[in-house]
Structures are given as C-alpha cells and as structure tokens.
Amino acid sequence: xxxxxxxxxxxxxxxxxxxxxxxxxxxxxxxxxxxxxxxxxxxxxxxxxxxxxxxxxxxxxxxxxxxxxxxxxxxxxxxxxxxxxxxxxxxxxxxxxxxxxxxxxxxxxxxxxxxxxxxxxxxxxxxxxxxxxxxxxxxxxxxxxxxxxxxxxxxxxxxxxxxxxxxxxxxxxxxxxxxxxxxxxxxxxxxxxxxxxxxxxxxxxxxxxxxxxxxxxxxxxxxxxxxxxxxxxxxxxxxxxxxxxxxxxxxxxxxxxxxxx
Numbered sequence: 001x002x003x004x005x006x007x008x009x010x011x012x013x014x015x016x017x018x019x020x021x022x023x024x025x026x027x028x029x030x031x032x033x034x035x036x037x038x039x040x041x042x043x044x045x046x047x048x049x050x051x052x053x054x055x056x057x058x059x060x061x062x063x064x065x066x067x068x069x070x071x072x073x074x075x076x077x078x079x080x081x082x083x084x085x086x087x088x089x090x091x092x093x094x095x096x097x098x099x100x101x102x103x104x105x106x107x108x109x110x111x112x113x114x115x116x117x118x119x120x121x122x123x124x125x126x127x128x129x130x131x132x133x134x135x136x137x138x139x140x141x142x143x144x145x146x147x148x149x150x151x152x153x154x155x156x157x158x159x160x161x162x163x164x165x166x167x168x169x170x171x172x173x174x175x176x177x178x179x180x181x182x183x184x185x186x187x188x189x190x191x192x193x194x195x196x197x198x199x200x201x202x203x204x205x206x207x208x209x210x211x212x213x214x215x216x217x218x219x220x221x222x223x224x225x226x227x228x229x230x231x232x233x234x235x236x237x238x239x240x241x242x243x244x245x246x247x248x249x250x251x252x253x254x255x256x257x258x259x260x261x
Contacts, residue, residue, distance in 0.1 A: 003145060004153040011157025013227075018042070018050050019057070019161055020197040020224040026237065027114060028058045031212040032228055033238040036115060043116030051130040052161050053119050056097045059111045060089075063096070065209060068173075068184035075169045078185050085170040090162070097122055134159050164199075167192045172202030179216060180207040188220070198222030212239055 022042050025031040034042075046054040060074050069078040074092035077085045099107040100118050121129050134155050142151030176187030180203055192200025198214040199205075201222065205214050215222035231237045 001149075003147055004150040007141065007150050008153035008157040011154050012160065015050050015158045015161060016164070016197045016224070017227055018046050018054075019052065019164070020199055021227055021231070021237070022046065023052075023054050023057045024061065024199070025212050025224070025228070027054060028061045029210050031210050032232075033240050034236070038236070039115050043114075043119070047119035047121055048130050048133070049158070050161050051127070051134075051159055052093075053097060053122050053127075055111055055114050055116060055118050056093055056100060056122070058114060059100060059107060060093055060096050062110050065206070068186065068206060075165075076185075077170050077174045082170050082174060086162070086166040089165055089169055131159055164196050168196055168199045168202065172200055176200070176203070178203045180204070182206045190220075194221065194223075197224035197227070199224070 021032070022034070023046065026034045027039070027042070042054055046052070063072070063074050064076075067073045069076045071079050073079065074096070075085055075089035080088040096107060097118060100111070101123055117123075121127060138151035138155040139148075140151070141154055142148035171189040171192045172187060173185050174187065176189035176192075178187055182203060184206055186202040186206040188203045189200040193214070194200070198221070201214040201216075201220060204216050204220075205211075212228055213222055213225040214220075215225065228237060228239060232239055
C-alpha cells in the first residue's frame with residue numbers, strides 16, 4: 001500500500017508540475033521565467049509525460065481568460081452546465097489542436113510567442129501513445145514488485161489531468177468563495193486548490209493572472225508555488241514578478257469589510 005501511495009504521489013507531482021508550473025504559470029502567463037532551452041524541452045517532453053499538448057493547452061487557457069464565462073469560453077460551466085464541462089473541455093481542446101495544426105492565423109497569433117509547434121504525436125493522430133507508454137510502465141512496475149496496485153496507482157497519478165482539469169474548470173467557476181469582484185464567475189474552491197497545486201484559487205488567479213502565486217489569504221495554501229520556490233533554488237525557474245501588486249487588493253465580503261474597519 002505504501003509503495004502504491006508513493007508512486008501515485010510521484011506521478012501526480014510530476015504531472016501537476018508540468019501543467020500548473022510549466023504550462024500554466026511559465027508558458028501561458030509568463031509569471032515565472034524559464035530559459036528558451038527549457039521551453040523547448042517542455043515542448044518536446046510535456047506531451048509524453050502528461051498526455052496533454054503544451055501549445056494546445058496554452059492556447060485554450062488564454063482563450064479561457066480572454067472570454068471567461070462567456071459563450072466563447074472553451075470550458076465554462078456557466079454555459080455548458082457543470083458536468084458537461086468535462087466533455088466540453090475535451091472537445092474544445094481537440095478543436096484548438098486542429099486549428100493550430102492547420103496553421104489557422106487567428107489561433108496561431110494567440111500563441112505566437114511559444115517557441116515550438118504542436119507535438120508531432122498529435123500531428124500524426126497518435127495522441128494515445130503517452131497513455132499507452134505509461135500503462136506499459138505501470139505493468140512493468142506491477143510485475144517487478146509483484147504489486148499491480150502500485151502500477152495502477154502510478155498510471156492514475158501521472159495521467160490524471162483530464163480529471164484535474166474538470167475539477168478546476170467546473171468547481172473553480174461555480175462553487176466556492178470570492179475574494180475579488182471579477183467580471184467573470186471565478187471562485188476559490190479550497191478542496192480543488194489543495195488537490196490541484198493551488199489551481200482551485202481561480203478567483204484570485206483571474207484577478208492577478210500574471211502572479212506566480214495563487215493564494216492570497218493566510219488560510220490559503222498554494223503547493224504549486226512551493227514547487228516554484230524549490231525549482232528556483234535549483235535555477236530551473238526564476239521568480240521575477242511581484243506576487244500581488246501593492247494596493248491592488250479589493251474588499252469583497254462583509255467579513256473583510258468588518259476586519260478592515
């Protein structure tokens with residue numbers, strides 16, 4: 001059981017580091033700095049590790065911010081319904097990948113700063129290869145340790161992005177509390193934040209999209225920012241933006257108004 005738990009955590013941390021730290025904060029928002037060589041390495045390996053194309057992910061996420069909770073949002077529960085968000089995010093991602101592969105100018109300009117193309121596996125229609133490879137690794141682990149639960153745990157941990165994305169997209173724009181009066185329906189969901197590297201603090205993130213840290217209150221915890229600080233010690237990333245601009249915090253709730261009087 002301990003081996004299975006350890007492998008699940010390992011796979012989960014690796015997958016979430018790529019999506020939350022590299023795809024989201026580094027590539028999509030440039031909230032942290034990574035070298036051009038590191039960007040190309042993410043473009044080459046990100047698809048193989050997560051099963052999610054990094055360029056397609058960045059394009060969809062930027063469209064989400066541009067059209068947040070409007071009919072043009074690629075995965076808002078406000079217009080698709082809570083549960084259908086899971087299917088909507090998948091369909092939108094497929095459509096965006098097709099547009100990028102066909103060199104659609106409208107979509108290409110959204111990610112013109114990304115120094116790599118859609119991964120060759122997606123261009124060849126072999127999107128399933130990363131999942132097959134991780135399944136094979138899981139079988140090898142299960143056979144080597146005579147513990148197939150460990151192999152399954154590894155696979156679920158490293159290939160769980162579709163579920164993680166659904167939790168953030170659905171709960172983070174429908175259920176939770178708000179620190180800021182953003183024009184969209186973004187919320188802070190504590191459960192999703194704790195399980196998805198701080199990504200559940202959507203209201204905070206939509207107010208300060210270029211901040212590398214998603215938590216604001218003392219009661220909020222962003223594990224993804226902890227990973228960023230660790231990687232900065234290794235000179236893998238650089239934190240060069242202010243976390244939250246001074247004087248920018250708004251009072252939203254009656255409790256905050258009472259605390260500040």
